[in-house]
Amino acid sequence: MAHPEPTGEEEEHHGSPWPVIIAIGMGVGYVGIVSVSIPMLLVGLAIFGGGLGGWIHQDLQRPSSAFYGAISAIESKFPRVSARKLGMWLFLATEIMLFSAVIGTSWTLRLRTTTPGAAFEGAWAQPGEILNVPLTGINTFILICSSLTMVEALGAIERGNQKRLRLFLAATLLLGITFLSIQAFEYQHLYFGEHLTFKSAPFNVNPLYGPTFYAQTGVHGSHVTAGVIGMAYVTRKAFKGGFTKENHEAVELVGLYWHFVDVVWIFLFTIVYLI
Amino acid sequence: MATATATGTAPVEEVRKRPYVVVFVILAVVTFIELNVYSLGLPRLETITILVVLAAIKASLVVAYYMHLRYEPRWIALIPLGGLALVAVLVAALTSSSAHP
Numbered sequence: 001m002a003h004p005e006p007t008g009e010e011e012e013h014h015g016s017p018w019p020v021i022i023a024i025g026m027g028v029g030y031v032g033i034v035s036v037s038i039p040m041l042l043v044g045l046a047i048f049g050g051g052l053g054g055w056i057h058q059d060l061q062r063p064s065s066a067f068y069g070a071i072s073a074i075e076s077k078f079p080r081v082s083a084r085k086l087g088m089w090l091f092l093a094t095e096i097m098l099f100s101a102v103i104g105t106s107w108t109l110r111l112r113t114t115t116p117g118a119a120f121e122g123a124w125a126q127p128g129e130i131l132n133v134p135l136t137g138i139n140t141f142i143l144i145c146s147s148l149t150m151v152e153a154l155g156a157i158e159r160g161n162q163k164r165l166r167l168f169l170a171a172t173l174l175l176g177i178t179f180l181s182i183q184a185f186e187y188q189h190l191y192f193g194e195h196l197t198f199k200s201a202p203f204n205v206n207p208l209y210g211p212t213f214y215a216q217t218g219v220h221g222s223h224v225t226a227g228v229i230g231m232a233y234v235t236r237k238a239f240k241g242g243f244t245k246e247n248h249e250a251v252e253l254v255g256l257y258w259h260f261v262d263v264v265w266i267f268l269f270t271i272v273y274l275i
Numbered sequence: 276m277a278t279a280t281a282t283g284t285a286p287v288e289e290v291r292k293r294p295y296v297v298v299f300v301i302l303a304v305v306t307f308i309e310l311n312v313y314s315l316g317l318p319r320l321e322t323i324t325i326l327v328v329l330a331a332i333k334a335s336l337v338v339a340y341y342m343h344l345r346y347e348p349r350w351i352a353l354i355p356l357g358g359l360a361l362v363a364v365l366v367a368a369l370t371s372s373s374a375h376p
Contacts, residue, residue: 080348081347081348081351086351086354089351089354089355090354092354092355092358093354093355093357093358094358096355096358096359096361096362097358097361097362097365100361100362100365100366101365104362104365104366104369105369107369108369127313133310134310137306137309137310140306141303141306144299144302144303144306145299147299147302147337147341148295148296148298148299148341150341151295151340151341152295155293155295255341255342256342259337259338259341259342260342262337262341263334263337263338263342266330266333266334266337267330267334269309269330270309270326270327270329270330274309274310274312274326275323275326
């Protein structure tokens, strides 16, 4: 496949310093977590946020790039898939391992603590005993709706329909924010209303029920938050006319991430709320 | 198999044929079934089995149609499958350690 020759402008785009700043911010924040230093964590988050904002601001100044020169070697070995999409799939594979570790750890704690003689004794909560299953069922439906609007947005720009692209991206963003809002309401109700904390649980339920619940749904919620930020970026860019029928890969990549978050929730909903 | 380009652009006619809404309806119906599985009054093991199978069906539909794995070159599927293979190892290890604490 022939690729357009890179221009000076695209080379400048490819050489953005912001990803490096983002990486530094993540590194500082990670050191803050490991050393249990809240100030260092906040500094890391500030650098990370500044880097992310700078990168998005820089990218919004130009339409979607068609620069593929740097990935031509990879494409010759893996035809018809761009390096960026390949990179996203590889990233998602690592995310599978992250979530399986979190869910697997929680499941193991559940199995161990419900056996006689365990350090933290007490039964695990039955479905609906503490958690609001109907409310989360509605939230699950909202996430499924957002997957439909996301894929319809991609389909729209693949047909060159800018109006439907903007409409469906804005709808996806709104649905994502709604999901997070309901989850925040659920957390507030569980923590302060039901007294499901990191150390204790109501109804003589095992005290590890709370930490495992917040760990699993919290890690997922942070991913939804990242997805909402990505969605806000592509939505803003779409409203600026930044995507075309030919160049819209960012929409597809953000969509891949969004659908993955939906897939994880499908399993979490079953494991945490229904079993 | 799709004839996608490097940018992931598929032919317009192919995009129009993709069953996004049908998949959405199936996902919504299966979610409704999940919420009502306990009303069947089945034993716990059977209930859990049904719930896990339903979740796997929903996840497969999202990955195949919304994440376009069905329309991508087949080797792409090796990437998530590789991740799942490691998950299988993790599950085996955790199950083993749980059985012998």
